[in-house]
Amino acid sequence: MxxxxxxxxxxxxxxxxxxxxxxxxxxxxxxxxxxxxxxxxxxxYEVEYLCDYKKKVINDGNTQIVQELYLVKWKGYPESSNTWEPRKNLKCVDLLNQFWEDLNAEMQRQKKRAAPRRLDPATVSQLIQRAKLRQTLKQWETHLNSLGTHKGHIYVRNQVDLEGPPKNFTYINDYKVGDGILLNEVSVGCECTDCLENPVEGCCAGASQHKFAYNELGQVRIRPGLPIYECNKRCRCGIDCPNRVVQRGIQYSLCIFRTDNGRGWGVKTTERIRKNTFVMEYVGEIITTEEAERRGHIYDKEGATYLFDLDYVDDEYTVDAAHSGNISHFVNHSCDPNLQVYNVFIDNLDERLPRIAFFATRGIKAGEELTFDYNMKIDPVDAESTKMDSNFSLTGLPGSPKKRMRVECKCGVPTCRKYLF
Incomplete structure (x- = not known):
């Protein structure tokens, strides 16, 4: 056979x-x-990371030569195969620079002015842990980018402590629908050939008796509180249509980073973001308000919440990003935020189930942290805008907000309210 x-x-x-x-x-x-x-x-042979460092004095006749040696962890080999190598044998410039950056930071933490000739075991252990953490975060970074469909790249950095990727968290790019919840997809679309310059019957926004949300640069031009109706998969226009912004996903490279003031992880942009441009969606699991109340009590005991009310017209559903979410899961609160919430409707027109989109309230510089107000309120300038509050912080709590434990705010802005809730 x-x-x-x-x-x-x-x-x-x-x-x-x-x-x-x-x-x-x-x-x-x-x-x-x-x-x-x-x-x-x-x-x-490839260097995986550097574990240790020492200086060795060599007598060469009447001259003493100080030789620098590094303990090398070789890629693909067990730690028992580590070897001491002189600096001249190492071609890994980036790893050498990273080793000294970690070592100098550790010396500062220990309040020492310079590295000794031979490192003590505690310092070596710290350096190895940081090298292994960097590998773990790099693997997570690769995983996050393999799942994304957006233009930008996601970086992950932790220069503060030894905290690794969050446990019990699954990265997703779209809503995860909970039990008993149905998303009713649209049955019709627009017939426009140019939705911005020549909209037929006002395009999708006009058909819903609302204003066209974007200008020719894709910047939002309507007030916070008013809904955004984008073109959908039934529309005649293509993906490059100026009325398709949120659905094209994140366009900027962003960095998940560890904060140095006790706020856990945060998100910053690695490039300049223009005012009124789309930055990201708040994505998670859609659950009922009743389920949110149950989970809210659990999250309160853990000292964190990722619940966001979908209360554009009725307070029936909530987005929970605690265990399933995208990069917005890591965005921190600020009392003076640079992101503003808008409710967006694309393939689902059920006003109880909008998509939550963050747009820049001002120009944001490269390296600046992205934030939104967990207790954001929209000024009721008209009947339409009174429909929308973010109510991120109060979700899942029956009765008065006073029942919630007060959480100290660490945003640090001059106008800080001192407490999140």
């Missing part, structure tokens, strides 16, 4: 990783084009 097998279509999965295969090839002196191992780099 084996003689009848076609070797060309017979495939067996390899239980070894690519890194393990590279190690085997180098140990056995085997060149492999698929793995990028040639006669030119067969004897090259």
């Amino acid at each position: 084996a003689e009848n097998l076609n070797a060309e279509v017979c495939r067996v999965a390899c239980i070894a990783t690519v890194d393990q295969l590279e190690v085997i090839c180098r140990e056995q002196g085997v060149k492999c084009e698929e793995l990028g191992i040639s006669k030119h780099n067969l004897c090259d």
